[in-house]
Amino acid sequence: MTTTIGFTEALVRLAHVVDQVFGEVSRERGLTSQQAQLLCLLIEEPVGMTRLSRLLHLEKSSLTGLVDRVERRGLVARVRDDTDRRACRIALTDEGVRQGNETHNEVTSRLEQLAEGLSTADRKLMIGVVTEMSARHQAP
Amino acid sequence: MTTTIGFTEALVRLAHVVDQVFGEVSRERGLTSQQAQLLCLLIEEPVGMTRLSRLLHLEKSSLTGLVDRVERRGLVARVRDDTDRRACRIALTDEGVRQGNETHNEVTSRLEQLAEGLSTADRKLMIGVVTEMSARHQAP
DNA sequence: TATTGTTATACTCTATAACTATA
DNA sequence: TATAGTTATAGAGTATAACAATA
Numbered sequence: 001m002t003t004t005i006g007f008t009e010a011l012v013r014l015a016h017v018v019d020q021v022f023g024e025v026s027r028e029r030g031l032t033s034q035q036a037q038l039l040c041l042l043i044e045e046p047v048g049m050t051r052l053s054r055l056l057h058l059e060k061s062s063l064t065g066l067v068d069r070v071e072r073r074g075l076v077a078r079v080r081d082d083t084d085r086r087a088c089r090i091a092l093t094d095e096g097v098r099q100g101n102e103t104h105n106e107v108t109s110r111l112e113q114l115a116e117g118l119s120t121a122d123r124k125l126m127i128g129v130v131t132e133m134s135a136r137h138q139a140p
Numbered sequence: 141m142t143t144t145i146g147f148t149e150a151l152v153r154l155a156h157v158v159d160q161v162f163g164e165v166s167r168e169r170g171l172t173s174q175q176a177q178l179l180c181l182l183i184e185e186p187v188g189m190t191r192l193s194r195l196l197h198l199e200k201s202s203l204t205g206l207v208d209r210v211e212r213r214g215l216v217a218r219v220r221d222d223t224d225r226r227a228c229r230i231a232l233t234d235e236g237v238r239q240g241n242e243t244h245n246e247v248t249s250r251l252e253q254l255a256e257g258l259s260t261a262d263r264k265l266m267i268g269v270v271t272e273m274s275a276r277h278q279a280p
Numbered sequence: 281t282a283t284t285g286t287t288a289t290a291c292t293c294t295a296t297a298a299c300t301a302t303a
Numbered sequence: 304t305a306t307a308g309t310t311a312t313a314g315a316g317t318a319t320a321a322c323a324a325t326a
Binding site: 005125129 | 145146147148150151152153154155157158159160161162197247248251252253254255258262263265266267269270271273274276277
């Protein structure tokens with residue numbers, strides 16, 4: 001029973017797998033995908049609401065609630081911006097850093113497991129393809 | 141400013157792109173991603189709630205509401221199963237077939253556009269990789 | 281008893297519109 | 304006036320638990 005699929009369908013299927021892995025890992029930590037994604041995004045550095053909303057493709061008002069819920073869990077904090085009293089930056093707490101890193105590592109680990117045995121050349125190819133597609137998608 | 145990304149990160153990024161394209165196309169038709177996904181899934185044939193819930197990784201109770209909303213929009217109908225009076229199959233209406241096909245085609249078209257210029261060999265490679273990863277993810 | 285699907289309930293996610301405070 | 308962020312509101316998505324009807 002070997003069903004052949006097309007290229008586009010492969011992309012969609014891959015997206016489902018990634019989404020599900022991310023969802024599973026998040027869920028195991030008592031987080032939603034969105035909450036976990038927020039934590040992962042903040043690992044690098046604190047980010048303000050307006051920029052976060054662009055990065056996550058969310059309206060600012062939607063973000064307010066998401067941040068509220070993660071803040072209530074003690075994983076992030078609103079830190080005031082000294083240069084602009086209207087603004088704040090969302091920063092991970094110590095526990096948030098832990099959860100964010102663990103989530104990221106676990107997702108990475110599981111995806112690596114699924115891709116086990118894939119040659120370095122093939123990986124590089126996929127990275128190249130994705131980088132190109134991603135750039136095209138953001139360009140317009 | 142050329143930032144190099146890892147293989148796993150590429151997978152995650154690709155998933156985001158696909159999700160977003162799917163979301164954009166759905167939205168343009170006044171549908172949510174989940175509703176559009178349901179329509180696309182039903183293009184092949186009508187499916188019962190239990191099987192749908194496995195295919196979409198959703199609890200049956202969550203599915204009831206989703207089907208309700210899509211049915212309210214006149215895109216699907218609950219058809220009774222003659223061999224089992226407990227069961228029903230969710231079938232696309234004529235309008236549902238149209239929307240499902242158009243959504244599928246538009247998503248395909250936009251993803252193809254993003255992957256324009258990619259060689260046949262590279263496409264085949266990606267299909268192979270995804271098929272393998274997808275199979276591993278479902279296996280356990 | 282097991283299975284199919286629904287209902288009740290409680291959160292979460294999301295957008296739109298209107299708002300406050302600061303720039 | 305424009306920008307940063309919040310509030311109010313409404314609808315959609317989701318899970319858990321309890322349920323009805325049928326197998």
